[in-house]
Amino acid sequence: MPKYLLLLAGLACQPVLAQQAPKKPLDHSVYDQWQSVANQRISHNGKYVLFQVKPQQGDGVLYLKTTGNKTLRQVSRGDSALFTADSRYAVFSIKPRYQDVRQARIKKKKPDQMPKDSLGIYTLATGKLTKYANVKSFQVAEEASAVAFLALKPTSKDSVKKAPVDTVKKITDRLLEVKKDGAPLTVINLINGQLRTFESVTDYQISKLGNKVAFAVSAPRGSKTVKSGLYVYDLATGTLRKLSSGKGVYKNLAFDDAGKQLAFTAEKHPEKALVKPFSLYYSDFGGDSARLLAAPSANGLKKGWSPSGFGKVVFSDNGEKLFFGTSPDPIPQDTTLVDFEHAKLDIWNYKDDYLQPMQLKTLKKDLQRNYLAVIYPRQAGKFVQLEDEYLRDSFVAEQNNAEYVLAVTDTAKRVAMQWQGSTLKQAYLVSTRTGERLAINPKAAKSRFQLSPQGKYVVWYDFESKNWFSYAVASHQTTNLTAKTKVAFADEENDSPEDPQPYGVAAWTKDDAAVLIFDRYDIWKIDPRSGAATNFTSGVGRRDKLIFRYRMPVEKQKFIEPKDNLWLLVQNETNKQWGFYKKNIASTAAPQPVAMGPVGYSPLLQAKHADEFVYTKSSVSQPADLYASRDLRQETKLSSINPQQKDYNWFTAELVHWTTPKGFPATGVLYKPENFDPAKKYPMVAYFYEKLSDGLYKYTAPAPTPSRLDIALFASNGYLVFTPDISYTIGEPGPSAVEFVNSGVESLKKNSWVNGAHIGIQGQSWGGYQVAYLITQTNMYAAAWAGAPVVNMTSAYGGIRWESGMSRQFQYERTQSRIGATLWEKPEVYIRNSPLFSLPKVQTPVVIMSNDADGAVPWYQGIEMFTDLRRLGKPVWLLQYNGEAHNLVKRENRKDISIRELQFFDHYLKGAPAPVWLEKGVPAVEKGRNWGLEISKQ
Incomplete structure (x- = not known):
């Protein structure tokens, strides 16, 4: 055939070949992108949107757009972005390049030598972008176009606007070498x-109206031009005032809403003083300096108490009251003690309110209490x-002019947390005028209390009666808000020994x-004074199995206005679809459907002064892109992330239903490859954790796993x-897994396209834990992977959850482990549900991940499983990531386990060659040089 005919023939075939070319499978190289x-x-005006598009690792991009796209x-690398209140400017940080930070870490640069952030200020009307280099932090006035920021070293002449010569001090590297001198x-x-x-x-605060900035100065040693103290700069007049003089520590700077009052805490003791209590200072800018408002052991304070340097200082909305923290003076350290000559130990006492591990976990917080x-x-x-x-946890109303604060205490009731997981609480209203305490509940109870926005009512859910109550501050009247509705307001599907949650x-x-309260499906609008209740969603939820939920969409909005339209997020309980319904707060009509479909939505974010929303919407195959809309029907797509997805073999998701051997209706989700062919047989992996079917329409990106299954991959x-x-x-957490997981797998095995021998x-x-239990009850699985499992409930029962310092007893008696009794009451139940005692039955190859810094499940649980299966001659591997927690945190470890997990299942479910770590292991002498990921030659 002539060459030109061959060429034409090749060209003619190309489109057909391109159309038929199979999509690539995802691999471990795709994660970062x-x-x-x-x-x-x-x-606020609803005209502009900003958002980040972030890769999993690398440099993100900040987009500034109109709501019309x-x-x-x-x-590039824009972050932490804000609009000013007048919708004229966007202010944001600009992060250093990922590669620059990486190289600095490789070179082991000190923190002050690491690449620094910049600050960007963008003018929306003109498109002008101004940058400032080496910025440590910034603040934007809540209701004005004013910005303040701290820089870490001199900014370059090319990147920073110059201030007038007579108002700007020359900044030198020498001053910044001494960290306490500030920036x-x-x-x-x-x-x-x-x-x-x-x-x-060293510290600063911009007022809400942007009219003033307060800041603390720590002068460099020997400086003749900079003086230590607390200053206030007036942006309107350009004047600077010193309100407090002298070296010291100035903290908790706070303006009132109008910017007409300032308060702060400070200590000005000699540097070598062993005890340095704080004082509270105040200024209304009428005098030359701030006046001392509360000093150590001042009138009204307990003897040996002072204003705290750790307590937040806040003015009430009307500026009349100033809230602050007090605390006992710190105990002076004995400087005569020699470190190596005294004992170091923790003393556990049965009378302690909290176990020693809990005390050590909260030590910093307690020292700052x-x-x-x-x-x-x-x-x-x-x-x-x-x-x-006695009364150490209180809550101030959103409208903090209210006379009373809500205080809750569990003093003398804390020991039972060890086995209950929570404590009984008593609630009080404490008068901000007199200190009078009004008891809300006569005896300690298991309850959750909250104060209404204006402070007129306390509402709480009582676990014993399973009802919501209110307490009227004015009349001292308690009202049951939900008893007459004849509807449950606590979890109707609760399947643990714990009291059902509201x-x-x-x-x-x-x-x-009125207060809006959820039941399983509907929202109730209830008068907190009388208890008069109406079903705000008109019973549509329970009738149609729709779950109505609501969250206020305007940032910092404290309550629903009388004419507000409520956009209700809804999930169909049956088919798991999501959408929105709409109803005006004053309407008596049923809520109207707006959008519903096989997608998932984020909560709405609404402009403060416009009916314009932004939100993300996604499905199994549609990434969570950002949209703008006024009515959630006509919408504008603002982002188009992950275009590379079209090149890869993706997946589909569908609900499956079956009936368990005991007759329970069951539900799950089955994910299939996008190129699924019913004529083929496929290996299957079952992954489970409580209930996951509500996430049917959740977008799941391929990502390095913290030890879960990467469904996309x-x-x-x-x-x-x-x-x-x-x-x-x-009492049957293990058998329950057998009941649902095994029957679901058996149901799917009836399909010709499921390879029943490779599951x-x-x-x-x-x-x-459930993986470990299942392989002791059946040999139907060809491979198993158990991350951080408990295998011996008898030894785990008395252990400690080191992340919190709590005893593990409550977990078995009350919550997830679901035994419902102590070890000595029902030892046989603990043993029956512990995989350890049935390990001789195991025939399934299993990998265990158990990390030496796990703060939730004791590390030794994985070791028990490994050493016992090893002794029994069973195929078992243990992955122990050094210094890692319950779920892997470090990205390099997540990537590593993702590779191993796919290698393991590929070997046992697809017959792929085994990698070296499975076949031979990796000796300790090769640690850090050989990871055993290559395919074994044997």
Whole structure:
């Protein structure tokens, strides 16, 4: 055939070949490029949106767009972005390049030598972007176009606007070498462009209205131009005032809402002083300096108590009250003690409120513990102590002008936390005028208390009666809010020994007129004073098996306004679809459907002054992209992440149903490869953790796993993945897994396209325990992977959850482990549910991940399983990631386990050659040089 005919023939075939070319399976090289949308914001006027598109590892991009999808700017590595209140500017940090940070870490640079952030200020109307280098932190005034930021070293002439020569101090590297000397603070009025910089600032605060900035200065040793103290800069007049002089520590700087009052804590003791209590200072800018409002052991304070340097300082909304923390003076350290000459030990005492491990976990917090107090600066410093050692947890109303704060205590009731997992609590209202305490519940109870936004009511869920109650502050009247509804407001599907949890409170209406409370399906609108209740969703939820939920979409909105439309997030319980319904808060009509489909939504984010929303929407095959809309029907797509997905073999998801041997209806999700062929047989991996079917339409990106199953990776590589929901019988956590998982697998095995001889199981934590149990009860699985499993409930029962310091007893008696009794009450139940005692039955090859820094499941549980199976001659491997927690945190470890997990199942379910780590292992002498991931030659 002539050459030109051969060429034409080749060209003619190319389109056909291109159309038929198979998509690639996902592999471990794709993780870093997979993107997600994050940190979306909408301007108050509803015209502009900003959001990040972030790869899993590497440099992200900040997008500034109109809600009509016009791109205004793309900023590489933009982060932590905010709009100013007037919707005229966007302010954001610019992170260093990932590769620059990586190289600095390789070179083991010190923290002060690492690459620094920059600050970007973008003018939305003109498109002008101004950058400032080496920025440590920044603040934007909540209701004004004013910015303040700390820089870490001199900024270059090319990247920073110069301030007037007479108002800016020269910044030198020498000053920054002494960390306590602080850093330069720059303050910018974005409207008129006025800029000033101040040296050696250690802390700062911009007022809500942007009219003032307060900052603390720590002067460098020997400086003649910089003086230590607390200063206030007035942006309107350009004037600078010193309110407090002298070296010391200035903290908790706080303005009132109007920017007309300032308070702060400070200690100015000599550097070598052994005890350095703080004092509280105040200024209304009427005098030359701040006045001392509360000093150590001042009138009203307990003897030996002082204002705390760790307590937050906050003015009430009306500026009349000043909340702050007090605490006992710190115990001076004995400087005569020689470290190597005294004992180091922890003393456990049965009378301790908290176990020693819990005390050590909260040690820093306890050393900083302070007790809420209030003072009235304009009333001759009238002082009221609100909390003390007995009553040490309080909550201030959103509208914090309210007379009372809510205080809750479990003092003398904490020991039972060891086996209950929670404590009984008593609640009080404490008067901010007199300190009077009003008991809300006469005896300690298991309850959750909250204060209404205006402070007119306390509401709580009582676990014993399973009802919601209210307490009216004005009348001292207690009202049962839910008894007459004849509907359950606690988890109707609870399958643990623990009391069922409430579905929760949605929101309050203006003036505390009504509270919205969830039942399983519907939302109830209830008068907290009378208890009059109406089904706000008109019973549509329970009738149609729709789960209605609501979260206020406007940032920092405290309550529902009288004419607000409520956009209700809804899930269909039967088919798992998501959508939105709409109803006006004042309407008596049923909510109206707006959107519903096989997708998942994020909560709505609404512009403060416009009916414009942004949200993400996704499905199994559709990444969670960002959208803008006014009505959730007509929407504008703002992002298009992960275009590379089209090149890879993806997957589908479908609900499956079956009936268990005991007659329970069961549900799960089956994931199939996108190129699924019913004429073929596929290996399958079952992955489980409690119930997962609500995530049917969740987008799952391929990602290095913390020890769970990467569904995207496995499905793309020719596996079926099955996630069965498990319901539990108390006292039978292991048999319950057998009941649901095994029957679900058997049901799917009836399909000709399931390879019944090549099925594996995988689980992490609680799922890991169930994997361990299942392989002692059946040999139907060809391979198993158990992450952080408990195998011996008798030894785990008395252990410690080291992340929290809590005893593990509550978990077995009350919560997830579901035994429902102590070890000595029902030892046979603990033994029967412990895989350890049935390990001789195991024939399934199993990999265990058990890490030496696991704070949830004792590391020795995995060791027990490994050493016993090893002794029994069973095929077993243990992966112990050094210094890692219950779920892997370090990305390099997540990548490593992802590779091993696929290698393991490929070997046992697909017949692939075994890697070296499976076949031969990796000796300790080769650790760090050989990972055993290559295929064994034997």
